Amino acid sequence: MNTQLLVQLLINGLVVGTLYGVVAMSFVLIYKASQVVNFAQGELLLIGAWVCWWLLTKYQVPFYLGMPITLVFMFVFGIAIQVVILRPMIGEPIISVIMVTIALSTVFSAMMKWMFGVNLQPFPRVFNTQNVNVLGLQVQTVYLMSLAVSLAMIVGMAWFFRLSKYGLAMRATAFNQQVAQSLGISVKSVFAMAWAISATVSAVAGVVVAVVNGVSAGLSAYGVKVFPAAILGGLDSVGGAVLGGIIIGLLENVAHFVDSEYLHWGNLYEIAPFYALIIILMIKPYGLFGTKDIERV
Amino acid sequence: MLEVRDLHAYYGKSHILQGVDMHIDAGEVVSLLGRNGVGRSTTVKAIMGEVPPQGSIWFKGADIAGLPSYRIAHLGLGYVPEHRDIFPGLTVRQNLMLGIKDPRRAGKWRLEDMLEMFPNLAARADTAAGVLSGGEKQMLTICRTLMGDPELVMIDEPTEGLAPLIVQQVGDLIAEIARRGVAILLVEQKLSIAMRISHRLYVMGHGRIVFEGTPAELKANAAVRQEWLEV
Ligand SMILES: Nc1ncnc2c1ncn2[C@@H]1O[C@H](COP(=O)(O)OP(=O)(O)OP(=O)(O)O)[C@@H](O)[C@H]1O
Ligand SMILES: [Mg+2]
Numbered sequence: 001m002n003t004q005l006l007v008q009l010l011i012n013g014l015v016v017g018t019l020y021g022v023v024a025m026s027f028v029l030i031y032k033a034s035q036v037v038n039f040a041q042g043e044l045l046l047i048g049a050w051v052c053w054w055l056l057t058k059y060q061v062p063f064y065l066g067m068p069i070t071l072v073f074m075f076v077f078g079i080a081i082q083v084v085i086l087r088p089m090i091g092e093p094i095i096s097v098i099m100v101t102i103a104l105s106t107v108f109s110a111m112m113k114w115m116f117g118v119n120l121q122p123f124p125r126v127f128n129t130q131n132v133n134v135l136g137l138q139v140q141t142v143y144l145m146s147l148a149v150s151l152a153m154i155v156g157m158a159w160f161f162r163l164s165k166y167g168l169a170m171r172a173t174a175f176n177q178q179v180a181q182s183l184g185i186s187v188k189s190v191f192a193m194a195w196a197i198s199a200t201v202s203a204v205a206g207v208v209v210a211v212v213n214g215v216s217a218g219l220s221a222y223g224v225k226v227f228p229a230a231i232l233g234g235l236d237s238v239g240g241a242v243l244g245g246i247i248i249g250l251l252e253n254v255a256h257f258v259d260s261e262y263l264h265w266g267n268l269y270e271i272a273p274f275y276a277l278i279i280i281l282m283i284k285p286y287g288l289f290g291t292k293d294i295e296r297v
Numbered sequence: 298m299l300e301v302r303d304l305h306a307y308y309g310k311s312h313i314l315q316g317v318d319m320h321i322d323a324g325e326v327v328s329l330l331g332r333n334g335v336g337r338s339t340t341v342k343a344i345m346g347e348v349p350p351q352g353s354i355w356f357k358g359a360d361i362a363g364l365p366s367y368r369i370a371h372l373g374l375g376y377v378p379e380h381r382d383i384f385p386g387l388t389v390r391q392n393l394m395l396g397i398k399d400p401r402r403a404g405k406w407r408l409e410d411m412l413e414m415f416p417n418l419a420a421r422a423d424t425a426a427g428v429l430s431g432g433e434k435q436m437l438t439i440c441r442t443l444m445g446d447p448e449l450v451m452i453d454e455p456t457e458g459l460a461p462l463i464v465q466q467v468g469d470l471i472a473e474i475a476r477r478g479v480a481i482l483l484v485e486q487k488l489s490i491a492m493r494i495s496h497r498l499y500v501m502g503h504g505r506i507v508f509e510g511t512p513a514e515l516k517a518n519a520a521v522r523q524e525w526l527e528v
Contacts (some may be wrong), residue, residue: 168391168394172387178347183345183367184370184398
């Protein structure tokens with residue numbers, strides 16, 4: 001057995017999986033607040049990555065400025081999506097809103113292709129050193145950065161939902177809109193805030209992926225991975241989404257290992273997470289951490 | 298402080314409120330009594346904007362009829378709905394924090410005071426509120442609304458289904474609210490607490506106010522009690 005490859009793939013899985021977890025978390029945020037399944041999550045990553053890339057390459061903005069500008073832009077962009085496109089649909093069935101997010105996903109991805117082309121664009125170098133030594137293992141700097149950023153996002157989100165006024169308001173709104181409103185919470189601004197934060201967090205993930213792999217339309221594929229991750233975690237559990245993401249990341253890489261060493265089927269790592277998802281849902285129909293009332297989905 | 302004139306409300310085609318008139322002054326304790334289904338909850342819901350109201354509702358000189366309820370809450374009108382709707386997944390402390398409308402302003406009620414007043418809540422401050430008993434949930438919903446520092450609080454059937462000892466405690470809390478100068482509109486079916494703490498009472502029947510007066514006047518009026526209150 002090729003142990004070195006296995007270790008390398010497991011680290012890979014952990015790093016990518018944590019990133020999936022972050023994206024899944026931002027997806028769950030919208031779902032939890034408004035029961036909307038956002039099919040345009042991957043495009044939010046893509047837009048964030050392109051905006052940052054554009055600032056850095058076209059205007060030579062340094063990364064430490066380009067990144068915050070991107071995040072502010074995405075925050076406002078998230079609010080704009082909610083206010084301009086989704087708010088007029090309040091009172092319509094949830095399924096119509098979900099259809100609209102599918103449309104948004106198509107429109108955004110077409111727009112990105114039109115504006116930035118279809119080719120992979122390398123991201124400007126952010127770090128000077130390529131590799132660092134961690135416990136005798138050579139690890140790419142960007143991998144460490146990815147893991148650190150993901151963990152920071154996760155801790156930040158945990159803080160947000162436990163202790164911040166907006167985070168609590170979001171959970172209260174998710175549970176009972178009428179009671180939340182009678183306590184002075186504006187449901188409209190809670191929804192707008194959910195989209196704003198979700199878009200911002202997704203953009204962080206998008207930029208991280210871009211720094212590692214460059215930017216291309218393929219980046220929005222991360223949006224597809226949130227489904228198994230979030231469903232695995234139970235759709236309405238933020239912690240579950242993170243764990244779901246890590247599991248999917250590890251599964252992919254273990255499948256890749258098994259495939260390349262023994263089976264040679266070629267694409268096992270792409271489908272393995274979905275098989276695992278089906279099996280887990282057969283055992284635990286509400287996901288690992290879900291509550292019963294998401295049955296209607 | 299609150300002035301309701303010719304208030305009508307409908308659920309679909311059924312005409313539930315058929316011209317309700319009432320008023321509450323600053324610091325006053327007023328009860329709204331009546332049998333099941335006469336429209337007491339609908340009255341407070343219409344005032345709060347949860348049921349579309351027709352007619353005029355003035356609060357502190359502003360016309361609030363039809364405003365969204367979060368705006369009404371920010372004007373200083375507190376509402377404790379029936380059924381003790383706490384947020385079960387949140388801790389007791391988080392439930393209380395949600396009631397705070399303006400963290401910069403110190404109001405009449407502080408979180409620490411609340412926990413001191415209710416040792417049962419303090420002991421479970423950091424556990425999920427879903428595990429509380431009915432009486433504790435009722436205290437929590439009232440305290441949660443008080444955290445927003447309302448000038449008038451409408452409390453819908455706080456004693457329904459509670460044991461006599463707990464009813465007593467709810468009564469004490471309501472008396473404490475009044476003592477701190479907050480006006481109260483208490484919706485009740487039982488007469489006990491209402492008679493004890495109210496300055497004035499309204500009796501409702503079939504979507505209208507059928508009696509208005511002091512506890513002593515209601516006590517003296519056997520006809521009203523027989524026709525509209527006693528079962
Ligand atoms: N959501 C609703 N849809 C349709 N009808 C309703 C609704 N809520 C209440 N009603 C009806 O409106 C009438 C008044 O209801 P309301 O809740 O105001 O009564 P109440 O005086 O508070 O009495 P109680 O709380 O004891 O039921 C009742 O006949 C009730 O059946
Ligand atoms: Mg009622």
